[in-house]
Every structure is written in C-alpha cells, then in structure tokens.
Amino acid sequence: DGGITQSPKYLFRKEGQNVTLSCEQNLNHDAMYWYRQDPGQGLRLIYYSQIVNDFQKGDIAEGYSVSREKKESFPLTVTSAQKNPTAFYLCASIDGPLGTEAFFGQGTRLTVV
Amino acid sequence: GENVEQHPSTLSVQEGDSAVIKCTYSDSASNYFPWYKQELGKRPQLIIDIRSNVGEKKDQRIAVTLNKTAKHFSLHITETQPEDSAVYFCVRGGYGGSQGNLIFGKGTKLSVKP
Numbered sequence: 001d002g003g004i005t006q007s008p009k010y011l012f013r014k015e016g017q018n019v020t021l022s023c024e025q026n027l028n029h030d031a032m033y034w035y036r037q038d039p040g041q042g043l044r045l046i047y048y049s050q051i052v053n054d055f056q057k058g059d060i061a062e063g064y065s066v067s068r069e070k071k072e073s074f075p076l077t078v079t080s081a082q083k084n085p086t087a088f089y090l091c092a093s094i095d096g097p098l099g100t101e102a103f104f105g106q107g108t109r110l111t112v113v
Numbered sequence: 114g115e116n117v118e119q120h121p122s123t124l125s126v127q128e129g130d131s132a133v134i135k136c137t138y139s140d141s142a143s144n145y146f147p148w149y150k151q152e153l154g155k156r157p158q159l160i161i162d163i164r165s166n167v168g169e170k171k172d173q174r175i176a177v178t179l180n181k182t183a184k185h186f187s188l189h190i191t192e193t194q195p196e197d198s199a200v201y202f203c204v205r206g207g208y209g210g211s212q213g214n215l216i217f218g219k220g221t222k223l224s225v226k227p
Contacts, residue, residue: 033215040122042202042219043157059216090156094215101147102215104156 003027006091006105012113013078013085021076021108023091031094032074033102036060036087043090049074078110086112117205119218126193127226134221136203137185143205146179146186149217152199160201161188193225 004025013019023032031050035043045058049068063082068074074093078085088109092102119136126132136146147162163170163177163186170177174193179186190197200222206215 035217040219042119043217045216092215101159101162102149102157104158106156 004091004093004103004105006089006108008108009106011108011110013110015112016080018077018079019085019110021078021089021091021110023074023076023105025072025074025093025103027093027095027103028071029093029095029103030071032068033092033094034058034064034066034074034076035090035092037090037107038087046076046089085110117203117216117218119203119221121221122219123222123224125224125226128193128195130193132190132193132197132223132225134188134201134203134223135185136187136205136218137183138205138216139184140205141184145206146177147204147206147215148177148188149202149204150199151202151220157202190223193223195225195227198223198225 007022033048034046036046037043044060046060046064047055047058047066049055052068052071055066055068063079065077088107090107091105094102117136117138124132144165148160149157150160151157161172161175161177163179165181174191176189200220202220203218204215
C-alpha cells in the first residue's frame with residue numbers, strides 16, 4: 001500500500017561490505033528522500049532528489065551514495081566508509097516541488113554483523 | 114542543515130486530557146510545517162499540516178498553530194485516546210523552487226494511559 005516499496009525489509013551486512021537498499025515508487029512523484037532513523041534521534045536526512053539525474057546531500061550523507069536514473073527508483077548504497085550503519089532506513093516520495101504529503105516505504109532494517 | 118527543535122521528547126497523559134508538542138526552527142525561508150505520526154513498527158504518516166500564511170488549523174481533535182515571527186509551531190491533541198499513543202514528528206519544509214528537503218524533529222513519544 002502507499003505506492004512506495006522498500007526492499008528488503010531486513011538486511012545483514014558484514015563489516016567492510018557495501019550494500020544497496022532499494023526504493024521504488026509508482027506514484028509518479030518527482031521528489032524522493034532517504035532518511036535514517038535511530039532511537040531517540042528522529043529521522044535524519046541522508047540524500048534527496050527532486051528530479052531525475054539530480055540529487056542533493058542531506059545532513060548525514062557521509063558514507064552513503066545514491067543514484068536517480070529513473071523517476072520511480074532511488075536506491076541507496078551504504079558503503080564501507082559508513083562507520084555506524086546499523087539503523088532503520090526509510091525512503092519517502094513527494095509529488096514535486098508543490099507537493100505536500102510525504103509517502104513513506106515500510107523501511108529497511110540494516111544490521112552489521 | 115537547519116535543525117528543528119522538538120519538545121518534549123516524551124509525554125505521558127491520562128486519557129481525555131490534552132497533549133501539546135512544541136517545535137522551533139531557525140530557517141526563515143521555511144513555509145510548510147507538517148506533523149507526522151509513527152505508530153510502533155509502522156511508517157510515519159501525515160496527520161496535519163500548516164502553511165506559513167495560516168496561523169492555526171484544526172482537524173477534529175487535532176490542531177496546529179504557527180507563529181512565523183517567533184519561528185515556532187505546536188501540535189495540540191484534545192480528548193486524548195489510547196490510540197493516540199505514538200511518536201509524533203514535527204517537520205519544517207519548503208516547497209517551490211529549490212526548497213525540496215524536509216527536516217524532521219527528533220520526535221515526541223506520546224503515551225496515553227487509559
């Protein structure tokens with residue numbers, strides 16, 4: 001439901017490995033966002049993209065990378081440079097610069113083992 | 114980035130009482146202020162929003178007020194019910210032009226005791 005899908009729901013990564021989290025939306029929304037949620041920290045913005053082939057760093061972009069080759073897809077790669085990657089990751093989309101409500105995916109819980 | 118300060122971090126009220134959550138921001142270019150509710154294990158969902166040209170907005174038991182001069186906005190929940198228990202996030206954002214980012218507060222965990 002909600003038209004925005006994140007996969008997988010749970011992800012385990014070994015230290016030193018890169019891992020990519022998927023986010024797909026069929027809402028025809030222009031803007032997409034990646035947030036990281038830690039207990040007591042709320043949602044912190046990692047990257048956002050307002051249009052295809054363009055994206056901007058958020059507050060905590062270090063150790064992460066994104067791409068926006070298609071309007072419906074905004075994958076997030078957690079690289080080995082991210083020192084504390086264990087967290088809950090949420091993807092969201094909004095309908096363009098005049099859009100309002102952000103629709104969230106169900107989230108991906110990443111654990112480093 | 115420009116932060117949003119949200120208080121309190123936890124709030125416990127008795128069923129039927131009112132709950133108030135307050136947020137402040139510093140970016141004067143912000144013009145859109147939504148509130149999201151996140152129930153345990155679920156994704157955040159929009160419950161109410163307000164734009165900078167409006168001082169107050171109500172939707173049944175929920176109301177939001179905005180003081181753009183003082184750069185603070187608040188969420189008011191009246192006649193609280195146990196199903197109101199959740200984490201609430203205030204958000205500051207902008208729309209139009211290059212303002213595309215939504216900045217969330219750290220959240221307020223509201224517990225409504227029956």
